[in-house]
Amino acid sequence: MPTYDYLCKKCNESFSLVLSIKEHDEKKVECPKCGSQEIEQQITHFMTKTSRKS
Ligand SMILES: [Zn+2]
Secondary structure: OOEEEEEEOOOOOEEEEEOOHHHHHHOOOOOOOOOOOOEEEEOOOOOHHHOOOO
């Protein structure tokens, strides 16, 4: 499952969550520190692993 990185806009806490695509679509993600839903999804690094062309 992919890992999603988030940054809370309220308290600047950065955190990552492992979610299925379905969960990511449906779930309201909250900051684990302050509980805010004002969060921003960060660009994740999972593309760097597969950047090499075959
Ligand atoms: Zn927060």
